[in-house]
Amino acid sequence: MPELIEVESYRQAADRVVGRTVRAVVAPDAWFLKGGATPSVVTAAVERRTVVGTGRRGKLMWLDLDDGVQLGLRFGMTGRIVVDGFGPIDALEYGPSRQDPAWDRFGLEFVRGGRLVLSDPRRLGGVELDPDLSRLGPEASTVTRKELTVALGSSSAPLKAALLDQSRLAGVGNLIADETLWRAGMDPARPAGGLDADDVAALARTLRSTVRLLTRRGGSHTGDLQEQRHRSGTCPRCGEPLERRTVGGRTTYSCPAEQG
């Protein structure tokens, strides 16, 4: 699913449309528009505007328009971006591998040709004008020890739940969370606020290095733990059967021997 790694590749793909002027907004699915927006409102705000830049924080990306409006794009679990017919990612983990125009939930057509399309079979993503960036925590791929200390605070919530909370830390989804905690040797269910300073520093380092590694390998689904994410999976390091449970409301795999 699109975690920050995939969304960053979407943002880079969207860089192709910087400098282009929007000829038409295609919004066939009003439900996909969030924050009270309607097709006519989005059309009025975006048509005839020129894209002057792109940005991303966590799993949210946006297009900067020349009137200062930001067009926010969210991808949920199965959302993909296609620019001029090409998508940086062909098939998402847990998503269908085929294409279907019926899944095009939103699009921009440009004056001199070309288009940007958001395809999302399960409709868990969305489009929003001027998304509230202040609701997002610091970017996970570059998180510092100090930022993570603040993010975890003295919370009694499970450590994994804190990592998944986009207002604490932006960009981590279920797969990066499990892979990172496995690499750090930390129990996903331990209280987030229970880490000492050394633990927090180690976790911040592991977060950054895990995102870097998975980016190099090609996505959030390329972790070592991922191939054992099934009911009879074993720890890739020690061979112990993995534990499968729900933590933070999400299916969680961990090694009971190494992540105590």
Place this chain on the structure above:
DNA sequence: ATTGTGGCCTGCCCGC
């Protein structure tokens, strides 16, 4: 305020 839960959405896979 913080934490936990359920529901949204729908394609796909498994077992009957």
Place this chain on the structure above:
DNA sequence: TGCGGGCAGGCCACAA
């Protein structure tokens, strides 16, 4: 072969 239930998880509303 067709069918139905369960599953996947990002995000949000809501409850305690």
